[in-house]
Amino acid sequence: MAADLTELYHLLFDAFGPQHWWPGDGPFEVMVGAVLTQNTNWANVHRAIANLKEAGLLAPEALDQVPLAELEELIRPAGYFRLKARRLRNLLRLVMDRYGGSLEAMFSNHPAALREELLSVQGIGPETADSILLYAGNMPVFVVDAYTHRVLSRHGWIDFQADYHEIQDLFHSSLPEDVQLFNEYHALLVRLGKDYCRKRSPRCGDCPLAGLLPEGGPLEPD
């Protein structure tokens, strides 16, 4: 690891400015969005959320009462809609049964304990759990995603084999425990990834991080 993650943050912020992720939609909408956006473009997720909002379903008690088939149709634009309908139901089971539908109660729990509970829900993995903790619960948990891995590994700052927790630990040990910083940092990495660090066709030429690339360009896995 040769890069300074604090310096990287300032580079990204100077290049892109604030990303305004999940500003004021409310924690429940953020939680729903975190599930719906799994491997899915946000524009599609936005349509699904608009459908739910129009139907008055963006509250735990309301969404919990919707028949599964109806829920599936409402979130269809987000893709994987049968899968995600079940995942939302699974998440609602935790919110309703353990916390009586109160997100305030839920986010009064300790981050590490709540994280374990979220991970025990079928369909909630590390990134979705951490997105909920950070963006809905305002807890200082860094969110790692495919872009984070791709950007860091192509620059030689981590191994290609580095797993989720290794990468998360790196951020946690290198940065102050600051919710706003974690919020903006993850969003900036996604922005960088979308614009310059795509899976197949990276555009390293115009990338704000071009000066940090290894000699010979971006690294690739064995």
Added chain:
DNA sequence: TGCCAGGCCGGGT
């Protein structure tokens, strides 16, 4: 037009 998007699970080695 194929490729890609803010993953996760389950089954097979």
Added chain:
DNA sequence: ACCCGGCATGGC
């Protein structure tokens, strides 16, 4: 312990 296919829609 990895590796891989399945899941689905919409934009460029």
